[in-house]
Amino acid sequence: MVKYTAKEMRELMSAQRNIRNMSVVAHVDHGKTTLTDSLVSKAGIISEKKAGQACFTDGRPDEQQMGITIKSTAVSMCFELPDNVLSAITDREEIGNAFLVNLIDSPGHIDFSSEVSAALRVSDGAMVVVDCVSGVRTQTETVLRQALGEWIKPVLFLNKLDRAMAEQQLEPQELYIRLRAVVEHVNALIATYSSEEQAEAMGGLTLDPSIGNVGFGSGFQGWGFTLRSMAELYASKFGIKVEKLMRNLWGERYFDSKTRKWTNERPTESSTNGFVxxxxxxxYRVLRSTLLNSEDPLKLAEKLSISLSTEERLLKERDLLKLMLHRWLPASDAMVELICVHLPSPITAQRYRTDILYEGPMDDAAAIAMKTCDPNGPLMMYVSKMVPAFGKGRFYAFGRVFSGTVTTGMKARIQGPNYVPGGKSDLHEADSIQRVALMIGQKAESVNDVPCGNVCALIGVDKYLVKTGTITTFKDAHNLRVMKFSVSPVVRVAVQPADPKDLGKLVEGLKRLAKSDPMVQCIVEESGEHVVAGAGELHLQICLKDLEEDHAGVKIKRSDPVVSYRETVTGESAQMCLAKSANKLNRLFMKARPLPEGLAEAIDIGDVAPRGDTTVRSKLLHDRFGMDTSDVRKMWCFAPDDSGPNIVIDSTKACQHIQDIREAVCAGAQWALKQGPLGDEPVRGVRFDLYDAVVHSDSSHRGGSELLPATRRCMFASMLTAGATLFEPIYAVEIQCPESAIGAIYRVLNQRRGHINDQSAIGSSPMFLVKAFVPVNESFGMTEALMSNTSGQAHPQCTFDHWQVVPGSPTDVATLAGSLIQGIRRRKGVRLEVPDLSFYLDKL
Known part of the structure; x- marks a missing residue:
């Protein structure tokens, strides 16, 4: 029975200080969804018996079948907080004990981390879940980096203590050392990915069990605690305040039973610290009594004030252990305390998040309303993802209201990610928002309106947006910053209908697929071939299954997976390159060279962006990448797609009509750098300098039809004279395995051009962690090869890490680069040989 109706939730939405928007993030299989079940059960959405097994937020059949989360899922829940927890919250409204928690459970598998980005954008806080047995893993680090990049405040929950105690049989002191090491590791990552200024603005980011922002427990068994909840049990016994006792329950603090005082020194050699x-x-006493019969568990239950029914008293061993710990230390209570006490309200969070989210000036009406979380200000809402609705082909637009109030039937401006203030492209005027709804798992509950500080879903705007966008009522509004993903769509397959008559259905299905997933790209090649690009093999497998079963509803044929490459240059152009327009009345002179190291990556993640404050961008490019300030001022564009990792700079001196051709040259750059000269692959990491131009004085002779092809040819010639070559994507691979399997892992990776860079034992366990780099092109079938060569003992996790130059000459098919380029050109149906320089270069 749901404790709160949608109407009651709507009333709570106006109490902004009593709202928490948060995501649950972790590495795959660390227990996020199981833990989330405890909260969903406490909110009355599922029964207590189902918690830990229902995986409520895994609503898709394939999620239940595979046991992993694929899509991020939102659940709005209300909780009544006890007075002792309320007293610890300073940022709250005096309207009773109810708090509204908008929780988003997100995937842990690296292939689906674009779903994590969508979840974090609409959150203010994140509960980072770490399996205390395997510790911090690749995706733990990735999600922490993503969260801190969005200025999301983290709390930590150390999960699977039951495994450490029962399976690994760690003694209490050993378990404390393990838990302390994980906390220290997470804090080291936070220090790496955040700044002092950020920590100060967010009220401190250090995770410290003694202040209560770290939880411990077992999601599977449904028990958990913080040091606050433990101190509450002992405070009256010791006669000291809860906060003071919490500080004694972590670190090297010991209780001297003779003096009845706490000390930094061990009273005796056998003394253990307060936490142990x-x-x-x-x-451990409960565990030993139920599993080892060290004492009567029922008498122990009475001592601990755990009430058991007559039926429950008949339970044996593990079932009794699970029930006793769950009754004594409910995991849901610990998590509600973590979320409500230590994560910020929208009012607090939007004060510091607006600066990094809003692209416009900080003194316009939209920014001021966002900073103050003003429900009466102009509407500013960010749609972070599209959620398939039950009607065929329709989608809910799910997002966060940052200012104003979104109302059923209201008119609004819908600004796509490419909208530029004052322009008309990627801008739509919606006649009305048909419906506003709250998401509770797979269900949408209609409400009349939703004020700022909350998340909701809109019906009726899916026809205007592909994936994300800004919805506003302020005509001068700038966009909310586009999300940047930690993965790239580097694996591609070509698809076609099994029955050619179904081509129309496939095309419609691809459009729906592009909406439904934040990361997937659906591309039509020049040959007419339809290509689906995803982050990895599993991501593509899920996308193609959705395409076939849901979006297109037709049988499809798919090619073998192939990899996306990038084209780049290794040096500066050996000569000045000239290209003339078709009418011979305009001339462009260019050279190409590599971008400064790290700049392409900074453009990818949005540190350097085409929009935003040009003064800030100029300072960053000068200070961090050593670019000349005069060059930075004369930067014309980023390309391709107006935001890609290449730049065009006007290096001309006293050239007539140069500003008149800027638009045409930039348009030519967008076209040229989308498909480079070697294999029609996108260009990456190249700086193009326009050194001179001869421009006809009559505008009718210098139009786009003349200058676009000339720009493209000039850029291609510049690249070919600058040592054009191929970049290939590289996976960072993490493999957990016993020591006996390491030799087989080395053999498999060496056969796939892999490079092993680290191998270390995992704590005191018999398991090892092997880290390596493997080209994505060599990764297909690697999981199966590792599993078969190690008898199922090696479990790899692959995440896109970086781009690396392919060895060899692009024109010599005997080398790796040459053979790859020939394979790409053959697949795309273009001439096998790379065009000669003379094909692009003109003579004076």
Whole structure:
């Protein structure tokens, strides 16, 4: 029985200080969804018996079948907080004990981390879940980096203590050392990916169990605690305040039973610290009584004030252990405390997040309303993803209201990611928003309106947006910053209908697929071939399944997966390159060279962007990348797609009509750099300098039809004279395995051009962690090869890490670069040989 109706939730939405928007993030299989079940059960959405097994937020059949989360899922829940927890919250409204938590459970598999980006954009806080047995893993680091990049405040929950105690049989002192090491590791990552200024603005980011922002427990068994909840149990016994006792329950603090005082020194050689003595030992006592019969568990239950029914008293061993710990230390209580006490309200978070989210000036009406979270200000809402609705082909636009109030039937401006203030492209005027709804798992509950500080879904705007966008009522509004993903769509397959008559259905299905997934790209090649690009093999597998079963509803044929490459240059052009327009009345002179190291990556993640404050961008390019300030001022564009990792600079001196051709040259750059000269692959990491231009004085002779092809040929010639070559994507691979399997792993990786860069034992366990780099092109079938060569003992996790130059000459098919380029050209149906320089270069 749901405790709160949609109407009651709507009333709570106006109490902004009592709202928490948060995501649950973790590495795959660290137990996020199982933990989330405890909260969903406490909110009355599922029964207590189902918690830990229902995986409520995994609503898709393939999620249930595979046991992993694929799509991020939102659940709005209300909780009544006890007075002792309320007293610890300073940022709240005095309207009773109810708090509204908008929780988003996100995937842990690296292939689906674009879903994590969509979840974090609409959140203010994140609960980072770490399996205390395997510790911090690749995706733990990735999601923390993503969260801190969005200025999301983290809390930590150390999960699977039951495994550490029962399976690994760690003693209490060993478990404390393991837990302390994980906390220290996470804090080291936070220090790496955040700044002092950020930590100060967000009220401190250090995770410290003694202040209560770290939880411990077992999602599977449904129990958990923070040091606050443990201190509450002992405070009256010791006669000291809860906050003071919390500081004694972590670190090297010992209780001297003779003097009845806390000390930094061990009273005796056998003394254990406060955490081991007063937190872990009682939990181990319950475990020993139920599994080892060290004492009567029912008498122990009475001592701990755990009430059991007559039926429950008949339970044996593990079932009794699970029930006793769940009744004594409910995981949901610990998590509600973590979320409500230590994560910020929208009012607090939007004060510091507006600066990094809003692309416009900080003194316009939209920015001011966002900073103050003003429900009466202009509407500013960011749609972070599209959620398939139950009607065929329709989508809910899911997002966060940052200012104003979104109302059913209201008119609004819908600005796509490419909208430029004052322009008309990627801008739509919606007649009306048909419906506003709250998301509770797979269900949408209609409400009349939703004020700022909340998340919601809109019906009726899917026809205007492909994936993301800004919805506003302010005519001078700038966009909310486009999300940047930690993965790239580097694996591609070509698709076609099994029955040619179904081509129309496939095309419509591809459009729907592009909407439904934040990362997937659906491309039509020049040959007419339809290509689907995803982050990895599993991501593509899920996308193609959705395409076939849901979006297109037709059987499809697919090619073998292939890899996306990039074209680049290795040096500066050896000569000045000239290209003339078709009418011979305009001339362009260019050279190409590599971008400064790290700049392409900075453009990818949005540190350097075409929009935003040009003064800030200029300073960054000068200070961090050593670019000349005069060059930065004369930067014409980023390309391709107006935001890609290449730049065009006007290096001309006293050239007539140069500004008249800027638009045409930039348009030519967008075209040229989308498909480079070697294999029609996108260009990456190249700076193009326009050194001179002869421009006809009559505008009718210097139009786009003349200058676009000339720009393209000039850029291609510049690249070919600058050592054009190929970049290939590289996976960072993490493999967890026993020591006996390491030799087989080395053999498999060496056969796939892999490079092993680290190998280390995982804590005190018998498992090892092998880290390596493997080209994405060599990764297909690698999981199966590792599993078969190690008898199923090696489990790889692959994440896109960087681009690397392919060895060899692009024109010599005997080398790797040459053979790859020939394969790309053959697949795309173009002439096998790379065109000669003379094909692009003109003579004076």
């Amino acid at each position: 003595q007063f937190v872990l030992e009682p939990i």
